[in-house]
Amino acid sequence: MRITFYGGVGGVTGSKHLVEIGNNRILLDCGFFQGHRREARELNSELPFDPALINAVILSHGHLDHCGALPLLLKRGYTGKIYASAATRDVAEWILKDAANIQKQDARYMNKHRIQGAELAKPLYRLSDIGQVIKRFVAVPYARELSGWFNLGPYAPGVQIKFYDAGHILGSSVVVLQAEEDGKQVRLAFTGDLGRSNTPLIPDPEFIKEEVPTLLLESTYGQREHQPVKEAVEELVRVVKRANETGGKIIVPSFALGRTQEIVYVLHKLTDEGRIPRIPIYVDSPLATHISDVFMEHPEDYDEESWKEFGRRGDLPLSFRNLDYIRTQEESKALNEIPGPFMVISASGMCEAGRILHHLANNVEDPKNTILITGFQAEHTLGRRLVEGEKSIRIFGKYYAVRAEVVVLNEFSAHADSSDLQNYAEQVNGLNRVFLIHGESSQAEGLKTNLLAKHPNWQITIPQRGDSFDI
Numbered sequence: 001m002r003i004t005f006y007g008g009v010g011g012v013t014g015s016k017h018l019v020e021i022g023n024n025r026i027l028l029d030c031g032f033f034q035g036h037r038r039e040a041r042e043l044n045s046e047l048p049f050d051p052a053l054i055n056a057v058i059l060s061h062g063h064l065d066h067c068g069a070l071p072l073l074l075k076r077g078y079t080g081k082i083y084a085s086a087a088t089r090d091v092a093e094w095i096l097k098d099a100a101n102i103q104k105q106d107a108r109y110m111n112k113h114r115i116q117g118a119e120l121a122k123p124l125y126r127l128s129d130i131g132q133v134i135k136r137f138v139a140v141p142y143a144r145e146l147s148g149w150f151n152l153g154p155y156a157p158g159v160q161i162k163f164y165d166a167g168h169i170l171g172s173s174v175v176v177l178q179a180e181e182d183g184k185q186v187r188l189a190f191t192g193d194l195g196r197s198n199t200p201l202i203p204d205p206e207f208i209k210e211e212v213p214t215l216l217l218e219s220t221y222g223q224r225e226h227q228p229v230k231e232a233v234e235e236l237v238r239v240v241k242r243a244n245e246t247g248g249k250i251i252v253p254s255f256a257l258g259r260t261q262e263i264v265y266v267l268h269k270l271t272d273e274g275r276i277p278r279i280p281i282y283v284d285s286p287l288a289t290h291i292s293d294v295f296m297e298h299p300e301d302y303d304e305e306s307w308k309e310f311g312r313r314g315d316l317p318l319s320f321r322n323l324d325y326i327r328t329q330e331e332s333k334a335l336n337e338i339p340g341p342f343m344v345i346s347a348s349g350m351c352e353a354g355r356i357l358h359h360l361a362n363n364v365e366d367p368k369n370t371i372l373i374t375g376f377q378a379e380h381t382l383g384r385r386l387v388e389g390e391k392s393i394r395i396f397g398k399y400y401a402v403r404a405e406v407v408v409l410n411e412f413s414a415h416a417d418s419s420d421l422q423n424y425a426e427q428v429n430g431l432n433r434v435f436l437i438h439g440e441s442s443q444a445e446g447l448k449t450n451l452l453a454k455h456p457n458w459q460i461t462i463p464q465r466g467d468s469f470d471i
């Protein structure tokens with residue numbers, strides 16, 4: 001077996017790993033790079049392998065940095081299927097449609113500001129390309145719903161997979177892959193992105209039950225320990241109370257998928273319990289609104305806890321009286337004119353594009369306001385600059401002084417922390433080879449040190465982009 005890491009290494013975006021096993025070439029994830037705009041564009045427009053030679057694609061979950069390059073893969077000659085959970089397929093559909101729209105807007109903007117004679121910017125794919133991608137999906141049930149392995153069939157003969165819930169976002173999966181090679185059975189597991197235990201709405205990560213010698217383990221928070229969610233909830237209560245007293249606005253950049261639904265859920269509970277005042281809350285992201293609909297369609301993948309609390313009363317976890325889903329651009333703009341207190345949750349989660357930029361531009365200079373960061377912010381993004389406490393930020397070519405309070409609540413993160421990751425690896429029977437992926441180098445190095453201290457016999461590698469390994 002040979003593994004080549006084409007993305008989602010040395011950083012958190014662009015997840016793409018090619019596994020060559022027997023006569024099969026299996027691609028794990030096919031994600032977009034994000035961050036520095038020009039660099040990301042360049043990386044995304046190249047596929048460093050021949051799509052026509054891939055037998056099967058397995059998708060861990062529907063975040064853009066894991067599925068964003070799928071339309072390109074098809075356009076450049078991929079003829080096989082895409083294996084994912086049913087919820088991942090539905091999530092990916094909206095994420096890809098949104099990505100096509102953003103590329104269209106970006107191309108329009110770049111062409112408007114183009115230097116004379118420069119080449120016209122073109123989107124890598126369009127809305128009309130997405131339907132064909134979705135048709136290629138094959139829904140794979142979680143191992144808990146299936147007896148035995150799932151066969152990839154004639155496209156990848158002899159290859160079998162099992163999905164465990166990764167507890168990261170709706171539909172997220174840990175993939176275990178097995179195949180015969182030279183008369184021997186070979187196995188490998190890929191965590192995709194791993195979630196935390198005891199978070200609302202999404203189930204806890206499920207451990208792998210098979211013996212697996214080789215693990216591709218994410219390391220986003222490889223050397224960071226999260227505080228308990230309870231403390232983040234207290235901080236959230238403080239932020240809402242402060243806004244209520246000062247008439248301030250709370251601006252929440254949020255991944256349309258994952259954080260938005262969890263925060264809405266927590267706010268719903270806190271409001272019901274009378275712990276926070278009933279200030280208006282707006283989810284201003286068409287994508288988040290669609291994704292919340294996907295949630296309602298897949299209650300089977302919810303955490304039991306959420307159903308116990310809300311299901312029986314006929315109450316829905318993701319809707320309540322003072323919560324509004326904003327659909328049109330006019331409604332979104334109208335929020336600029338309304339006085340606080342209120343909260344607006346808007347995408348993109350790393351403040352790279354979308355309506356959040358308008359909300360930041362309009363509100364970041366007022367000390368009454370709060371910018372509430374709830375998810376991981378990659379290097380070179382506007383969100384990361386806010387987290388690092390920069391006093392002046394640039395939005396649409398204009399500088400703004402950061403006077404609003406910036407509050408970071410990593411505890412709502414959909415990513416496991418250092419000890420969760422270590423524990424996850426330790427639960428895998430027969431493990432001896434670990435590749436640390438999906439982390440900035442300091443995080444991956446930190447995790448490597450911790451793992452080696454307890455398991456000196458494990459071979460642990462932090463691969464770089466383009467590295468291949470024979471196993």
Ligand SMILES: [Zn+2]
Pocket residue numbers: 061063066168193
């Ligand atoms: Zn993810």
